[in-house]
Amino acid sequence: xxxxxxxxxxxxxxxxxxxxxxxxxxxxxxxxxxxxxxxxxxxxxxxxxxxxxxxxxxxxxxxxxxxxxxxxxxxxxxxxxxxxxxxxxxxxxxxxxxxxxxxxxxxxxxxxxxxxxxxxxxxxxxxxxxxxxxxxxxxxxxxxxxxxxxxxxxxxxxxxxxxxxxxxxxxxxxxxxxxxxxxxxxxxxxxxxxxxxxxxxxxxxxxxxxxxxxxxxx
Amino acid sequence: xxxxxxxxxxxxxxxxxxxxxxxxxxxxxxxxxxxxxxxxxxxxxxxxxxxxxxxxxxxxxxxxxxxxxxxxxxxxxxxxxxxxxxxxxxxxxxxxxxxxxxxxxxxxxxxxxxxxxxxxxxxxxxxxxxxxxxxxxxxxxxxxxxxxxxxxxxxxxxxxxxxxxxxxxxxxxxxxxxxxxxxxxxxxxxxxxxxxxxxxxxxxxxxxxxxxxxxxxxxxxxxxxxxxxxxxxxxxxxxxxxxxxxxxxxxxxxxxxxxxxxxxxxxxxxxxxxxxxxxxxxxxxxxxxxxxxxx
Numbered sequence: 001x002x003x004x005x006x007x008x009x010x011x012x013x014x015x016x017x018x019x020x021x022x023x024x025x026x027x028x029x030x031x032x033x034x035x036x037x038x039x040x041x042x043x044x045x046x047x048x049x050x051x052x053x054x055x056x057x058x059x060x061x062x063x064x065x066x067x068x069x070x071x072x073x074x075x076x077x078x079x080x081x082x083x084x085x086x087x088x089x090x091x092x093x094x095x096x097x098x099x100x101x102x103x104x105x106x107x108x109x110x111x112x113x114x115x116x117x118x119x120x121x122x123x124x125x126x127x128x129x130x131x132x133x134x135x136x137x138x139x140x141x142x143x144x145x146x147x148x149x150x151x152x153x154x155x156x157x158x159x160x161x162x163x164x165x166x167x168x169x170x171x172x173x174x175x176x177x178x179x180x181x182x183x184x185x186x187x188x189x190x191x192x193x194x195x196x197x198x199x200x201x202x203x204x205x206x207x208x209x210x211x212x213x214x215x216x217x218x
Numbered sequence: 219x220x221x222x223x224x225x226x227x228x229x230x231x232x233x234x235x236x237x238x239x240x241x242x243x244x245x246x247x248x249x250x251x252x253x254x255x256x257x258x259x260x261x262x263x264x265x266x267x268x269x270x271x272x273x274x275x276x277x278x279x280x281x282x283x284x285x286x287x288x289x290x291x292x293x294x295x296x297x298x299x300x301x302x303x304x305x306x307x308x309x310x311x312x313x314x315x316x317x318x319x320x321x322x323x324x325x326x327x328x329x330x331x332x333x334x335x336x337x338x339x340x341x342x343x344x345x346x347x348x349x350x351x352x353x354x355x356x357x358x359x360x361x362x363x364x365x366x367x368x369x370x371x372x373x374x375x376x377x378x379x380x381x382x383x384x385x386x387x388x389x390x391x392x393x394x395x396x397x398x399x400x401x402x403x404x405x406x407x408x409x410x411x412x413x414x415x416x417x418x419x420x421x422x423x424x425x426x427x428x429x430x431x432x433x434x435x436x437x438x439x440x441x442x443x444x445x446x447x448x449x450x451x452x453x454x455x456x457x458x459x460x461x462x463x464x465x466x467x468x469x470x471x472x473x474x475x476x477x478x479x480x481x482x483x484x485x486x487x488x489x490x491x492x493x494x495x496x497x498x499x500x501x502x503x504x505x506x507x508x509x510x511x512x513x
Binding site (some may be wrong): 050051071072074075076078081083089091093095096098102103105106107111112132150 | 220221222223224275409411412413414415416417418419420421423510
């Protein structure tokens with residue numbers, strides 16, 4: 001599903017953020033990605049959700065070489081990936097409901113076809129009563145949950161999450177972990193970047209550790 | 219539940235675009251009005267001129283001008299393709315000279331005599347043959363008004379080219395403004411565009427979320443511009459007295475016979491259509507080009 005070989009990444013003429021990153025993720029895998037702040041976790045995730053391209057090495061996603069993909073062939077691949085952004089990236093002028101439904105709308109589904117799924121998911125993450133609320137009035141934890149709901153609503157094959165429990169209390173973090181484990185059990189491949197050692201311990205899943213741009217399996 | 223608009227509707231650059239496109243549509247409306255009026259005026263003038271000719275008989279020593287006038291009228295009346303040949307009396311000739319010589323008596327001056335000739339537009343006369351036959355008359359000169367007709371046609375053509383050039387410049391300016399506004403809208407909503415890309419939106423989907431706004435802007439500004447243009451022609455028409463001039467021309471643009479007015483209105487209402495197409499096509503092309511370079 002994911003294959004990185006000697007991947008390097010630098011911004012402009014700056015130093016390499018990622019160096020010789022080599023690893024593979026197979027369908028159904030569940031990995032945590034850990035490392036200190038500034039180690040390159042977010043940059044690695046950006047590579048994986050196709051917001052960046054490696055400056056060297058090869059990156060294959062769903063069997064496609066990202067280095068040779070044209071701009072027009074990116075959307076079908078991106079629709080197979082769900083992303084939870086660290087800074088949520090909710091659209092402030094859309095309701096929570098519309099934010100969560102966005103990937104389905106973009107995929108061309110009619111509102112009546114996805115209404116029930118979206119409401120069920122909002123109910124599951126405890127935001128059903130906030131479905132009409134705009135993101136600016138949501139708390140940090142509520143925004144986090146809305147961002148997670150948006151990432152999983154289209155049932156992606158691969159879920160990438162950047163600090164998905166960073167703004168929620170331990171109880172909700174545990175619920176979210178169960179959601180991730182359940183999605184993984186149903187076939188979604190997971191890669192979760194986190195600082196939350198408790199979350200990593202509870203899940204008992206392999207950990208990829210990134211330090212000064214170098215990746216190692218722990 | 220109706221989904222909310224993905225791109226927010228209160229985009230400042232679109233408000234500025236509406237104002238600018240309204241001005242452009244108004245100017246285009248005036249240019250088209252001028253084009254129609256020039257075309258119509260020249261058609262009227264040239265059709266009148268080409269139907270009429272004037273025969274001038276001047277005093278020649280040893281010749282009786284009345285006799286020469288009668289001979290010329292006989293020749294021209296019998297000539298094929300001539301519908302009417304009316305000899306103007308001496309007073310009519312004097313009246314024509316009044317603006318230059320004043321109203322005092324012209325008695326004693328060798329004022330030429332004139333014959334007004336109306337030709338058949340369906341069967342025009344052979345002017346060269348007529349001139350040849352008239353050469354038998356002393357002091358005769360045939361004026362076909364061709365020089366005036368050519369001058370008018372040249373002037374009308376120059377005015378038409380000028381109007382077309384103005385329309386072209388307005389269109390180019392409108393396209394440039396729409397490109398600028400499209401880039402501004404894209405830049406103002408860059409975070410939304412980036413997110414849409416990341417959740418798998420195609421460029422065409424993102425472009426559709428934005429270019430609908432440009433379609434509405436083009437349509438609205440086009441109709442306001444034409445409305446203002448028609449109001450301007452109405453004011454011009456009401457401002458002058460009856461007769462010829464700008465006021466009469468403006469009135470003829472708005473209130474002529476239905477079959478003529480229909481064409482005027484059709485040309486004027488092509489402005490909102492053109493404004494809409496310029497907005498929509500330019501925005502779509504600009505969006506697709508810009509989105510193609512945003513990863």
